[in-house]
Amino acid sequence: MFKQTLDLRVTPYVFVYGTLKRNRGNDRLLSTSEFIGEGYVPDGGALKGYGIPFFIPDFQLEEDKIGNIHGEVWNLDDPVVLTRLDRLESHPNAYYRSVVEVLPFHDDSVGTGLDCWTYYFSREGLWNDEIGDNLRQADGSYRF
Numbered sequence: 001m002f003k004q005t006l007d008l009r010v011t012p013y014v015f016v017y018g019t020l021k022r023n024r025g026n027d028r029l030l031s032t033s034e035f036i037g038e039g040y041v042p043d044g045g046a047l048k049g050y051g052i053p054f055f056i057p058d059f060q061l062e063e064d065k066i067g068n069i070h071g072e073v074w075n076l077d078d079p080v081v082l083t084r085l086d087r088l089e090s091h092p093n094a095y096y097r098s099v100v101e102v103l104p105f106h107d108d109s110v111g112t113g114l115d116c117w118t119y120y121f122s123r124e125g126l127w128n129d130e131i132g133d134n135l136r137q138a139d140g141s142y143r144f
Contacts (some may be wrong), residue, residue, distance in 0.1 A: 032081065
């Protein structure tokens, strides 16, 4: 837990895009955390999945497959919550945790981003266009 305490000094925020979102299957893990709002990672990558989405980072994709990733931002004031999220996401084996810049939906101005932890799918090469449902929307963004 010492590492998670240090990690919260990097940023106390987490960006979630799947089952950790409000009214989804794992939202209880964030019940003691503060909901900040909805946001997106601009040109962050892609979401694919089989009922559980996985975030594929932009550097693993061809340019025409990259889009905005929509989700929620939460303030984690307790390192125990980050430990629980790491366990749920099997960090660093199935997913790895990294910092991304998240922009709020309500403000399109440049420089208003918030650094947040998020979980990327860590199994590069184990997916392709035929694996998983493509969660891309008509506007080119990704939502689950």
